[in-house]
Amino acid sequence: MATQPQRRSGNTPQGRAPQRRKKKTKLNYLNIAIALIICCMVIATVLICLLVGCDDEGAQESIAESSTTASESGKDESSAVSNPPESSAPEQSSQAESSQIPLDPTEAYEQYIGVEYMVDMTDYEQYVCPENESEFVFVVNPKHPLGSDYVPPNLVKCTYFRETQPASWSKMDATANKALEAFLQEAAYYGFDDITVTSAYRSYNSQASIYQRYFDNDIKQDYVCDTCSEYFDISYFPEKVVKEKRCNACFGVCTEVDGEKFCESCMSVADEAVIAVCAKCKNAVRRPTEAETEAHVLTYSTKPGTSEHQSGLCCDMHNLSNSTSAFDNTPEALWLAANAHRFGFILRYPPNTQHITGIKHESWHFRYVGRTAATEMYEKGLTLDEYCEG
Ligand SMILES: [Zn+2]
Ligand SMILES: [Zn+2]
Ligand SMILES: [Zn+2]
Structure with a gap:
């Protein structure tokens, strides 16, 4: 067996062996070249x-x-x-x-947003867009209350405060106030020059008395229709309840028969009395319970500690005698809502967000958060609640 390889090699024609070797080396070179190329690649x-x-x-x-x-x-x-x-x-x-x-950042922002500032932003940029901007981005609501002793650290007299309002509502965070100056100067440039602040910072105690006043007023004058399952705030919607003469015993409708009042429900002659009736269903309405009034008041006001006004970062502003829905959709309200973000403000309670914020649309209530956050919320259509939780 040991001889076989020898014999084979011996049998191999000499001329062919080198050729084979040459082929082998050629193949080797080719392999190396390919390998090199692959390596290089x-x-x-x-x-x-x-x-x-x-x-x-x-x-x-x-x-x-x-x-x-x-x-x-x-x-x-x-x-x-x-x-x-x-x-x-x-x-x-x-x-x-x-x-x-x-x-300059101002110009960069103008380019980004596609609107130029008409007010000179040189002195305002640092307030509209401060370095510590994130410190202004937080929620105050029933879930995130402020302590009864919380007072914002940098309160100043609000430049645009309406002097006929209680002086205790006139203060505002210094940064927010400067940003608001720029905002309302810009508004004036566009012709909205009579917007003033009716309420800015409110202390815990101030909010307590406001809330109580609203509650006392509403429980005295509001009505509930059990048929429609509706609460009627008479301050805002007096027309929803009408006064009618009805049967004094059952509030049924009476008709006149031979000079006498006849109740169609009692089916007898009846005394008539003036009672409050739901304008929609015509059934008698009743006064609300304390719980019903509280739930209602909380849709437009807040208990002490849960009001954003205690933060010193927001304000109610408009050109009417009161902060009411009459301000909605006025040119002033629309301009403010469309431009607030350029000055670091947001419309805090926009339309159709009560299920998120807990508060009905307030076209007059603006909150300072700084321009970066305000612009992002404006562009994404987010409330502060969503922005902070998301
Ligand atoms: Zn009757
Ligand atoms: Zn009704
Ligand atoms: Zn407000």
Whole structure:
């Protein structure tokens, strides 16, 4: 057996062996070359991946940085905006970041939002868009109350306060007040020059007496229709309840028979009395219970500690004698709602959000949160409750 290989090798024609070897080496060279090419391709791919990866991280870092402070995000947008109008692709903006001279944040914001400030923002930018903006973004409601002894640290006299209102409602957070100055100067430029603040900061005790006043007033004059399952706030909707002469015993409708009143329910002659009747169903209405009135008052007012007014960051403002739904859809109300975010404010209780905020639409109540958060909420259609919880 041991000889076989020898014999084979011996039998092999000499001329063929080298040829075979040559072929083998040729194949080897080819394999090595292919391997080298593959190696090069792999290395090149890895290098490209690494480079692209670095770029992405860089972009992410710059986005993270730009979102940490409002002024930086302003710079960020300024570079995007300083390109030709069509070049709004995010890639271009991030590429331009390093090479372009950052514009003033105000201009960057103007470009982003597509509206120019008419008021000179030089002195107001730091208040509309402060560095500690996140400190202003929090919810005050029954779930997130303020303590009875909480008083905001930086209260000043509100510049646009209506002097006929109680002086104890005239204070406002200093930053919010400056931002409001810019806001209402801008409003004046557009012709809405008679908007004043009727209530800004309210203390815990002040809110307690306001709430009690609303409650006492409503329980005295409001009605409930059990047939319609409706609570009628007579201050706002006096027309929902009408006074009619009815049977004094059963409130049934009486008709005149031979000069006498005849109750169609009692089927007998009846005494008539003036009673309150639901204008819709014509059934007698009743006074609400304390629980019913409390539930109702809480749709437009708040118990002490749960009012946003205690934060010093909001205000009621309009050009009417009272804060009522009469302000809704006025040119003033519409302008304020559409421009509040440009000055760091939000319409705190927008229409159709009572199921989220717990409070009915208040076209006069604006809350300061700073421009970045305000703009985001405005663009996404979010309430402060949703913004803070989401
Ligand atoms: Zn009757
Ligand atoms: Zn009714
Ligand atoms: Zn208010």
